[in-house]
Amino acid sequence: MTPHEIQELLGRIAPRGTWCSLRWVETHSENLTVRDEMLLPPSSTSDRGAMITVVTGEGQGIAATSDLSVGGLYQAARVALDWAQAVSDRGVVDFSKAPRPMKSGNWSHPVTQSWDEASxxxxxxxxxxxxxxMGGDERIVQRVVSLARSKTETTLVTTDGVTIQQSHDRLIPWMQALASDGSDVQSKSNGGRSDAQLGGLEILDQIGFDQMGSSLREDAIETLLAPVCPNGVMDAVIGPAQMVLQVHESIGHALELDRILGDERNYAGTSFVKDSDLGSLRWGPEILDVVIDPGVEGEVCSTGFDDEGLEAEKVSLIDKGLLVRGIGGSLSAQRMENPDAAMAVTRACSWNRPPIDRMANLNVEPGETPMTDLIGGIEKGIWLDVNSSWSIDDRRWKFQFGVEDARLIEDGELTTRVKDAGYRSTTIPFWNSLDAVGDRETWQVRGTPNCGKGEPNQMVFVGHAMPACRFRGLEVFGREG
Amino acid sequence: MQSWFYDLADYSETLLTAGEEITLSLAAEKTGFSRISAGKVRQAGSIEQRMVEVALRSSGRESRMNLMLSGNMESDRAPIRQAIDRLSATLKTIPEDPHLPPLPDSGSGEVRSEGRLPRKSELIESLAGEISGADSCGIAMTGVIFRGVATSNAVRRWYESPLTVIDGSMHLCESPGASKWGWAGVDWHRDEVLTRRGRAEQTLELLSRPLDTPEAGEYRTWLEPAALRDLFGPLLWNGAFSARAIEKGSSPFAPLFSGSALDSRVHISERPLAVGAPDFGAHGFILPKEIPLIASGKGVERLTSPRTAMEFQLDTNGASGAETPSALAIQAGEMDPATACERVGDGLWLSHVHYCNMAARDGARVTGVTRWIALRVRDGKPVAPVGTVRIDDSVIRLLGEGLLELGSEVETIPDNHTYGSRHPRGAALPGILVEGLRVVA
Incomplete structure (x- = not known):
C-alpha cells in the first residue's frame, strides 16, 4: 500500500473530532544458520501491522492490529478511542497538548548488494x-555461523496530513566457536553480537566476514589454554567491541529521559542522573565527546525521522566531558520543560508497541591517540574487548562486565592472553579515569540487535560507533575474583 | 480464533504437492494494557496479533516462514499460498537435513481456561492513583493468549487461556527505596489485587529507613522465590538443562550430569501444568506432565528437543528448540518462609537479584545486583534496607554446600516478559536460605 493510500485510509477510519495517527509497519526478515557445517532449517518472517493512536479530550489511546482491512482498522480506531476516553485526564500529560509530527518526508539508504537478489x-x-x-581441531566442539536480514518499511500518517515514509535494511552477521578440553569451555564470537549494520550483503566484504572463521578458531583454542586473568587494579585499553557495551549500559541507558522521568522504574530501571545534572555534570575528561548521530553511513540506526515524526539531526550529549543533554524525544523533552532538547529517538520495535525513548546511533567521537600509543602508554595493564557478560544496577551506576578477549599489556606491548576476564567500577569514577581516546583508525561502526526496554517489552537495534579507549586504575579480575 | 486456525490448516493442506508435509504453529493474543508512571497513565491500549509459523518439509528438508495474519480467511489465503510456494521453492535449493525429526504422532487435544477479564477502567485503577510518600508504577496486562499447532499428519493441538498480570512497584519520593508487587490470574479478583497492593504499601516504612549497606563479604541470606528465579535466568538461557549444551559441555550444569551433585534435598523439574503453560511444544510434540531434571541433587533427565534427539540418538521429551524450561519447578523444603529473618539471624533478605548474568560457566557463577526489597537482618529482625550491592556467587555452591534450607511454600511466578508477544510460562519455586552469599564491592 502506498503512503497516499494509507493517508486516505486514515481519513476513512479516524473517529470524528479526534486527532489520529496511523503507523503502518512491514518487516521482512531472513535467517540462515549453519551449525557444525550443517544448515539448520532456513527461516523467514513477514510481519505486517498497524498502530493507531487516538487523542480525544486530554486522553490518548492506542490500538495495534494485524488485521489491515478497512474493517479491521476501523474497529481498531474505535478501540483506541475507548482507551483514550478511559484514560481521560489521568494521563502523565494532557495529550491534546503533546507534540505532534510537523513535517512530511521520505528516507532510505543505499544498498549495494541486496539480499533479495542473492542466491x-x-x-x-x-x-x-x-x-x-573454523574447524580442523577436535577441541573446537561447536561452530555456528549465521546471517540475518531485517528490512523494515514504516509509514506514519496523521490526520494533520503529515506523511513520513522510511526504509531500513539491516544485516546481522554472526559466528561463534566453542572450544573445550573436557573440563573448561571458552567461546569466541565476532564482536559479541555487535556486528549489526545498515545495508546489504556488501557489509560482509567490508568487515571481512569470510576471513574471520580461522582466526576465531585460533583465538578460541588459545583462550582455552590461557591462564585465568589475574586480579588487581590495573590500567586497561578497552577495544571498540567492548566499548559498545560499556557506552550502551553506562552512558546510553543512564541518559534516557524516560528513565530520568521515572517511566521505566518498574522494569528497566531509573538513572542516577538528575534533571539538574543536564548542563552541569562532569561525566569525564575533556577528551570525551558523545553524540547521537543519525547520519553515519552503515550505522544501524541512521535515519531521517523517529517514530513520532521528529526529523533526525546530529546532537551532542557529552561535550568535552560535560553532560549537556539527555536522550529523549518530543514528549519527554516537553515533560522535562525543555522542548528544544528533543531529539529524534522515540522509537518502537514494531507496529505492536508504542514508541518510547531509545538510544539511536549513540557514538563516542574518535580522539587523537593511535592504537600503538594507547597500548604503549601502559607499563602493566590489560586489553579488554568483546563482551561476554554484563550486569549493572537499575540506576546505571555500579557495573560488572566480562569479556571474551583479554591480553596482558607489559611494558607497552600486548603479551599473554588470559581468560575469564572481568572488570567492575561505577559510572562517573570510571569515565573520569579515561585518559586517552583512540583515533579514527581505531573507530569502528558497530551495532546490536538486542536492546531491551519498555512495558510491554521492546527489543530494538542500536548503533554504536566506538574508538578504543584507555582507562587508568581499573579493578580487573579473573575467575572467582 | 480456533476455527480460523484450523480452517487455515485445512486450506494449507490442499496446497501441498506429493511428498510435502506441513506444520502450522500459532502464537496469538488479544491484549489490553495500561502502563502507569507515578500513578498516571503513560500508555494504554490494545494489541491484537496472530503469528503463524509455516514449516514445510519434503525429502528430508525443512524451511520455515512466520506470517503475521489478519484472522480473516479471505485475506489470509493469499499470504499462506505465497508462503508455501516460496518454501517449496526453497526446499529445492537446500541440502538434506540429517537431523530433521519426524512430525509428532497424530493426535488432538485442547486446553481451554475460562475466567473474567477486568474492564479498561479496572485495569487502569489497579496501578493508578496516589500513594502517600511514594509513586505507583508498572504495567497491567489482560487478555486471552492462544497457542495452536496443526500438522498435515492430523495433529491438532489447542491452548487458550485468559490471563491478567499486574506487575507493579512503589517508589519512595524522598529516598531510593522501592517495593515490588504483583498479581496474576486467569480469573480477575479485584479484592486480591487490592490486598497485594496494600501489603506492598506496608513495606514502605521499612524501606524508608536509612540504608545499612553491607561491606564486601559473605552473608547468610534468605532468597525469596523471585530472587532464585533471577539467579536461574542466565543459567537457563546458557543451556543449563539443554541436552545439546550438556552433550557439548557448554551447559553450566554439565557437571551435575557427570558426577557432581547439589544438596540431596534439591529436586528440579520442568512442569508446564504448574504455571498453566501449554502441554505441547511449538511443533506439536506433547510434553510430559513432569520432566525430572535434578533429583536428590543429581542430574537425571535433560530437555531434549526432537532435533537434538536425532543428532545425538537420544529420546526426545518434546522440549522446544532452545531447550529451556517453560515452567521450572523446584520442590519445596521444610522451612517456614515466615521465619526467614529469624533463621538468617545476621545477614540479608532479598526479594530479587537484578540484571543477572553468567560471569563464568565454571560453577555456574552468576553476578547481579540487589533491587527492590533488599533488607539487612540483625538479631533475627529486618532492620533497614541495603543499598545497591553486587552479588557474585556460584549457583552450584548455593544449591550445594551453601544450602541451609528450602522454603516450605512454592510460589508460582508468571513470566512477565513480553518481547514480541505475551508468553504463557513461568516458574514455581520456593525461597532458599543459604550460607555465605558472596557480596562484592
Missing part, C-alpha cells in the same frame, strides 16, 4: 565455507 544456495555455501574454516 540462497550461494549464501548457504558461503556460510558453510566459513564454518569449515
Amino acid at each position: 540462497p544456495a550461494d549464501l548457504v555455501d558461503r556460510l558453510k565455507s566459513i564454518c569449515q574454516s
Whole structure:
C-alpha cells in the first residue's frame, strides 16, 4: 500500500473530532544458520501491522492490529478511542497538548548488494565455507555461523496530513566457536553480537566476514589454554567491541529521559542522573565527546525521522566531558520543560508497541591517540574487548562486565592472553579515569540487535560507533575474583 | 480464533504437492494494557496479533516462514499460498537435513481456561492513583493468549487461556527505596489485587529507613522465590538443562550430569501444568506432565528437543528448540518462609537479584545486583534496607554446600516478559536460605 493510500485510509477510519495517527509497519526478515557445517532449517518472517493512536479530550489511546482491512482498522480506531476516553485526564500529560509530527518526508539508504537478489544456495555455501574454516581441531566442539536480514518499511500518517515514509535494511552477521578440553569451555564470537549494520550483503566484504572463521578458531583454542586473568587494579585499553557495551549500559541507558522521568522504574530501571545534572555534570575528561548521530553511513540506526515524526539531526550529549543533554524525544523533552532538547529517538520495535525513548546511533567521537600509543602508554595493564557478560544496577551506576578477549599489556606491548576476564567500577569514577581516546583508525561502526526496554517489552537495534579507549586504575579480575 | 486456525490448516493442506508435509504453529493474543508512571497513565491500549509459523518439509528438508495474519480467511489465503510456494521453492535449493525429526504422532487435544477479564477502567485503577510518600508504577496486562499447532499428519493441538498480570512497584519520593508487587490470574479478583497492593504499601516504612549497606563479604541470606528465579535466568538461557549444551559441555550444569551433585534435598523439574503453560511444544510434540531434571541433587533427565534427539540418538521429551524450561519447578523444603529473618539471624533478605548474568560457566557463577526489597537482618529482625550491592556467587555452591534450607511454600511466578508477544510460562519455586552469599564491592 502506498503512503497516499494509507493517508486516505486514515481519513476513512479516524473517529470524528479526534486527532489520529496511523503507523503502518512491514518487516521482512531472513535467517540462515549453519551449525557444525550443517544448515539448520532456513527461516523467514513477514510481519505486517498497524498502530493507531487516538487523542480525544486530554486522553490518548492506542490500538495495534494485524488485521489491515478497512474493517479491521476501523474497529481498531474505535478501540483506541475507548482507551483514550478511559484514560481521560489521568494521563502523565494532557495529550491534546503533546507534540505532534510537523513535517512530511521520505528516507532510505543505499544498498549495494541486496539480499533479495542473492542466491540462497550461494549464501548457504558461503556460510558453510566459513564454518569449515573454523574447524580442523577436535577441541573446537561447536561452530555456528549465521546471517540475518531485517528490512523494515514504516509509514506514519496523521490526520494533520503529515506523511513520513522510511526504509531500513539491516544485516546481522554472526559466528561463534566453542572450544573445550573436557573440563573448561571458552567461546569466541565476532564482536559479541555487535556486528549489526545498515545495508546489504556488501557489509560482509567490508568487515571481512569470510576471513574471520580461522582466526576465531585460533583465538578460541588459545583462550582455552590461557591462564585465568589475574586480579588487581590495573590500567586497561578497552577495544571498540567492548566499548559498545560499556557506552550502551553506562552512558546510553543512564541518559534516557524516560528513565530520568521515572517511566521505566518498574522494569528497566531509573538513572542516577538528575534533571539538574543536564548542563552541569562532569561525566569525564575533556577528551570525551558523545553524540547521537543519525547520519553515519552503515550505522544501524541512521535515519531521517523517529517514530513520532521528529526529523533526525546530529546532537551532542557529552561535550568535552560535560553532560549537556539527555536522550529523549518530543514528549519527554516537553515533560522535562525543555522542548528544544528533543531529539529524534522515540522509537518502537514494531507496529505492536508504542514508541518510547531509545538510544539511536549513540557514538563516542574518535580522539587523537593511535592504537600503538594507547597500548604503549601502559607499563602493566590489560586489553579488554568483546563482551561476554554484563550486569549493572537499575540506576546505571555500579557495573560488572566480562569479556571474551583479554591480553596482558607489559611494558607497552600486548603479551599473554588470559581468560575469564572481568572488570567492575561505577559510572562517573570510571569515565573520569579515561585518559586517552583512540583515533579514527581505531573507530569502528558497530551495532546490536538486542536492546531491551519498555512495558510491554521492546527489543530494538542500536548503533554504536566506538574508538578504543584507555582507562587508568581499573579493578580487573579473573575467575572467582 | 480456533476455527480460523484450523480452517487455515485445512486450506494449507490442499496446497501441498506429493511428498510435502506441513506444520502450522500459532502464537496469538488479544491484549489490553495500561502502563502507569507515578500513578498516571503513560500508555494504554490494545494489541491484537496472530503469528503463524509455516514449516514445510519434503525429502528430508525443512524451511520455515512466520506470517503475521489478519484472522480473516479471505485475506489470509493469499499470504499462506505465497508462503508455501516460496518454501517449496526453497526446499529445492537446500541440502538434506540429517537431523530433521519426524512430525509428532497424530493426535488432538485442547486446553481451554475460562475466567473474567477486568474492564479498561479496572485495569487502569489497579496501578493508578496516589500513594502517600511514594509513586505507583508498572504495567497491567489482560487478555486471552492462544497457542495452536496443526500438522498435515492430523495433529491438532489447542491452548487458550485468559490471563491478567499486574506487575507493579512503589517508589519512595524522598529516598531510593522501592517495593515490588504483583498479581496474576486467569480469573480477575479485584479484592486480591487490592490486598497485594496494600501489603506492598506496608513495606514502605521499612524501606524508608536509612540504608545499612553491607561491606564486601559473605552473608547468610534468605532468597525469596523471585530472587532464585533471577539467579536461574542466565543459567537457563546458557543451556543449563539443554541436552545439546550438556552433550557439548557448554551447559553450566554439565557437571551435575557427570558426577557432581547439589544438596540431596534439591529436586528440579520442568512442569508446564504448574504455571498453566501449554502441554505441547511449538511443533506439536506433547510434553510430559513432569520432566525430572535434578533429583536428590543429581542430574537425571535433560530437555531434549526432537532435533537434538536425532543428532545425538537420544529420546526426545518434546522440549522446544532452545531447550529451556517453560515452567521450572523446584520442590519445596521444610522451612517456614515466615521465619526467614529469624533463621538468617545476621545477614540479608532479598526479594530479587537484578540484571543477572553468567560471569563464568565454571560453577555456574552468576553476578547481579540487589533491587527492590533488599533488607539487612540483625538479631533475627529486618532492620533497614541495603543499598545497591553486587552479588557474585556460584549457583552450584548455593544449591550445594551453601544450602541451609528450602522454603516450605512454592510460589508460582508468571513470566512477565513480553518481547514480541505475551508468553504463557513461568516458574514455581520456593525461597532458599543459604550460607555465605558472596557480596562484592
